[in-house]
Amino acid sequence: MSMPIARVNELDCEEFVQIFGNAVEHCSICAAAVWRHSPFNDVYQIYNKTAEFLDQLPISGKEAVLRLHPDLAGKLAISGRLTNESSREQTLSGMLALSETEKEMLERLNTSYKSKFKFPFVICVRENKKKAIFDGIRARLANTPEEETLVGLEEVKKICRLRLLDIVDPGCPKL
Amino acid sequence: MSMPIARVNELDCEEFVQIFGNAVEHCSICAAAVWRHSPFNDVYQIYNKTAEFLDQLPISGKEAVLRLHPDLAGKLAISGRLTNESSREQTLSGMLALSETEKEMLERLNTSYKSKFKFPFVICVRENKKKAIFDGIRARLANTPEEETLVGLEEVKKICRLRLLDIVDPGCPKL
Structure with missing residues (x-):
């Protein structure tokens, strides 16, 4: 389209x-x-x-933007209630086809992350493979909440850029 | 509820x-x-x-909040595509049962308003009768865009307060 x-x-x-x-x-x-x-x-x-x-x-708004994102391979994904865009992105990333061990590991990491930051872990899954995603959540758990809000927001921007490019013809490639 | x-x-x-x-x-x-x-x-x-x-x-965010509101008695109302909350509010206010002359007048005022401010006229219809609404839009058309963004936002807050009181039991009345 x-x-x-x-x-x-x-x-x-x-x-x-x-x-x-x-x-x-x-x-x-x-x-x-x-x-x-x-x-x-x-x-x-x-x-x-x-x-x-x-x-x-403001920082409260940046956090709220992150908070409106679904958990990666979380309950919305499992129950088929993701937005069309998230569903497509999470499926293509392979994050919805994890082994049982990987699922448990991700659930533990997601829980630690959300309990520390009060928003879900957001990553542009279209630009990351499974290993990079697991490594990412582990590494980012060490950030302060302020740092992590900004790191998460940069991922929101990457996701947004790809979604915009799905909607709008970029025309001539940029030189 | x-x-x-x-x-x-x-x-x-x-x-x-x-x-x-x-x-x-x-x-x-x-x-x-x-x-x-x-x-x-x-x-x-x-x-x-x-x-x-x-x-x-930021001011761009305040304007965007106003922009996400429907026109008063506008095309969403006419085609039945308002949110439940807006539909109830606009119906109770009597603004969806205007005479033909009033409808035309409101349409003209809405058009002038939106062309000046680039967002729709927002007013807490539950706190205003028809005459006050018509007087309001006429008076507010004279504001600068900056003033009007803030005036509109105060109406958003009044609407929000009443919606919250529809959802949550206020408990003991405030002394």
């Missing part, structure tokens, strides 16, 4: 939010903020404005 | 967002931010934390 940028620039706010509302998982506020900058030159400008908006949120 | 505060304090983040995610229209990020402060003393504390979060948003 790759859409040319000219078509994106014709969308009114409601249509824009409908299409881009989950570029940041469950955060239609991002799309509603970014729409203000329409017309866009290209998909990269939509991405940059989204990243800028995320950076401007 | 009025819920005692003790029950609210047992909710995990996902459940909390499910129940309170539309206390601010389409802004589950508010509920996700406010959950951090659980356990709450009472519904008024949930309200205060939500208002505090809204106040801390």
Whole structure:
């Protein structure tokens, strides 16, 4: 459904939010903020404005963005209640086809992580293989909450960038 | 479905967002931010934390919150696509039963308003009668965009307060 940028620039706010509302998982506020900058030159400008908006949120807002993400291979995934985007990403990553031992290990790591940070572990699974994901959660458990909020937010941006590129035709490749 | 505060304090983040995610229209990020402060003393504390979060948003975020609200008696209302909360509020206010002349007038005012401010006119219809609503939109059209963002946000807070009181039993009345 790759859409040319000219078509994106014709969308009114409601249509824009409908299409881009989950570029940041469950955060239609991002799309509603970014729409203000329409017309866009290209998909990269939509991405940059989204990243800028995320950076401007107070720390409580950044944490809330992370908190609206599902657990990796967690209960929403198991019960088939992920958003379409998350479902596709988690399935392709192989994280929904773990061995029993791996599942138990991930559950333990997820629990420790959430009990320390009060938000779920977020990683761009499309840019990481299983080993890197397990290594990532272990390494990031050592961060302070403030550090980890920012690390998590960078992953949100990577996920968002790929989701935007699924929706909008990037046009000529950037030189 | 009025819920005692003790029950609210047992909710995990996902459940909390499910129940309170539309206390601010389409802004589950508010509920996700406010959950951090659980356990709450009472519904008024949930309200205060939500208002505090809204106040801390950058101006682009405040505008985006307004932008996620439906037009008053607009196309979502006409086509029956409002959220349950908005539908109930707009119906009770009488704004969905206007005469043809009033409808045309409101449409003209809504259009001028949105073209000036780039977000829809938001007013707590449960606290205003039809005349006050029409007078409100006319008077507020004279505001600067910055003033009007803050005026709109105060209405968002009033709507939120009443929605929270629909969900949570306030317990003893405040002395």
